[in-house]
Amino acid sequence: MEASFRQLGWRRLVMLGGLLLALLASLLLDLQAGPADLSLGQILAALWDSEQLDLRHRIILFDVRLPDALIALAVGAALGLSGLETQTVLNNPLASPYTLGVSAFAAFGAGLAIVFMPTLPGIGHTLMLPLLALLFALLCGGLVLLFSRLTGGARESVVLFGMALFFLGTALTSALQYVGDTEAVDQIVFWTIGDLTKAGWPEVIAVSLCFALVLPFSLRHVWVLTLLRAGEAQAQSLGLDLNRIRLWVLLRVSVLCAFAVCFVGAIGFVGLIGPHIARILLGEDHRYLVPGAALCGALILSLASFLSKALLPGVIIPVGIITSLVGVPIFLALIVGQKRRV
């Protein structure tokens, strides 16, 4: 028994290593895609020593492509991790920050900032947008938590409640578009679809930092998260305080997800599908699943970023459209497959 337990651990570590390699490959693929003809060799050489490129290509690589490619990794990892934790603590495979409305609420918060341009003393307009997005994401997380506590954590109804919040967030954002001027509407549309191309280095650093700060908390919780996969009754019977666990997890998930989407918009389905791919590859042991879900999220978004540049030559499709087009069929497959197991 123990030998095969250990062997399984090794297999999963190898799998994590494989995911990491795939991620690096996808990062290079993403960096190389685009209208300016930069070859893979040139990129690798320039990453080693930036003087290898002429100024124009250097600007393209370091100020445009690299931040776009890296924010895809950071946001993808953040969404993958927050999706996994949401699914585990709500014990529902269809839960994710996107399907629970957290992203839609964040988009509404961003829309408020765009349309009304509020300011607070000491906080400029550029900071108000992520701040409001964060605030509304937290509000949505809080509502989900409150509902799950009031209903005693009934797993199906929490997701339905989340759907209702998603619709509410979307409707409120539409209302904003109705009152906003043309420029504001353009910005909001970018926001609700999700687009990586407007991010720069500060955004990359902010999202990465947030992820790096949250990850240790998730890693400290891996045993409890794994135990939760046996079901609520079992976890409770062993003395785990489910309400407290849910509170902490949903709090950090809301913060992480808010940071992830507040710069690039409400990119859908990465947080839903990333964890499921990780589960198929790595099983349910959260020691491997927590890093695995982050890696899978990053990989998906990085590949989507590559596709968004490669599908139509000369045109960059907003990445949120790609993730949704790929995500919806997988989401449906999950609903059908859910009948068979948890």
Next chain:
Amino acid sequence: MSVFEVNNINVFYGRTQRLFGVDLPPLQSGDVLGLLGANAAGKSTLMRTLAGQQDFRGGTIRFAGQELQRHRARHWLAGVGFMPQTPPQESALRPFELLWSAARALGVTLSDQALTQRIEALLARLGLAERAMAPLYSLSGGKRQLVGLALALIRDPQLMLLDEPTSALDLHWRMVVLDLVQERVQAQQGIAIAALHDLDLAARYCTQLVMLEQGRVVAAGPVAEVLNPANIARVFKVEAQVEIGPMGYPRVQVLNAIRHPG
């Protein structure tokens, strides 16, 4: 010396009262108490209350000198192995992984080697050695119930609370489970309380019985006193004879259902 005392427990779900002043006979170490009763008699509610997961009013629950206080249920549960009625759900988790993670999540202070030994022994004893690394969704309901028992025993508890531990098991595994419970109770001077549906098994393995009806204790005491035709008729609405079987345990022969009970 009595070790486990339960006196005058009242439980409310909202405004509806579910348990009415429940007293259990004082239990000594080595005792196995069987909780009997029809469906919805309050067995599971009592089990959850004893496990510290359900608020109660008035009364006291005391084990080995320690009193159960609701806000310190986690502390209480550290010495108690509670097996709820619901078995582990059908996830892709594997029994060995589950037990390992549970032990680590609960801060069981065992070295990796000692923990491995404990898990392997538990799984082997419950006939799960072959399926230790099989995903839970591939196991039958009975096997998952056995995994649930292993989970409840992972902390090596002194007090075992088992809510219908044998409901999904076939005859062979029912005996194995109750043998294991009896053995542990005797070996470590512990106490077990099990809600059971099978009267013959209860008569064979329990030292004390309690019959519940609509949230009230209607009979409590040694098996021979409680298991009689009058009590069985009252609680289960069946006419029955109780005789001593060839192994020396009381055996219940159900004759027929009482058509117009009460």
